[in-house]
Amino acid sequence: GESVGLHLPTLSVQEGDNSIINCAYSNSASDYFIWYKQESGKGPQFIIDIRSNMDKRQGQRVTVLLNKTVKHLSLQIAATQPGDSAVYFCAEIPYGQNFVFGPGTRLSVLP
Amino acid sequence: NAGVTQTPKFQVLKTGQSMTLQCAQDMNHEYMSWYRQDPGMGLRLIHYSVGAGITDQGEVPNGYNVSRSTTEDFPLRLLSAAPSQTSVYFCASSYSNRRTDTQYFGPGTRLTVL
Secondary structure, X not given: OHHHHOOOOEEEEEOOOOEEEEEXXXXXXXXXEEEEEEOOOOOOEEEEEEEOOOOEEEOOOEEEXXXXXXXXXXXXXXXXXXXXXXXXXXXXXXXXXXXXXXXXXXXXXXX | OXXXXXXXXXXXXXXXXXXXXXXXXXXXXOEEEEEEXXXXXXXXXXXEEEEOOEEEEOOOOOOEEEOOOOOOEOOEEEOOOOHHHOEEEEEEEEOOOOXXXXXXXXXXXXXXXX
């Protein structure tokens, strides 16, 4: 919902441009990662995942990059559309442990 | 399929009141969980269940109870509401507790405790 996003960093991009959303994770034992999209007033929705044995994974208009050296994930959205406006957050999942969710970044697509 | 449904969508309570947040799924998923989402923070796990009759605590279980009498339903009970429990609550389900199974989230319940 809107109140969840009030304290989040915001990325504003022009419609049609590419978006890059970043996420730093904390646990070097994390070997599985997920990106979620959360539209206003809705629950989170799975976008794409990546295992630590990969550096890059592509989906439809989305690409996730993983840099294990600096414990950093990024989500790239190609040709950003108005429907992409949402909060995006990552989750790190060490084997046998619970998900750890990041606070997220609000993506605002400008017409 | 309706997916994961939650009721109510909004709720205002006074300190000390109790209430139950309802969650149901029609996907025959074994794993269900409750999270809370607070401004500027990531989702935090409250309680989870790996199947009917089995529940366990997550990261922030204090002040909440759960039960799982059926596969479909996983209600969250607030025993004596406190202002610190003001949050948005999400229920989620997945086929199993394997981390690679996609979790499906409900639309959330926005709770305000005065």
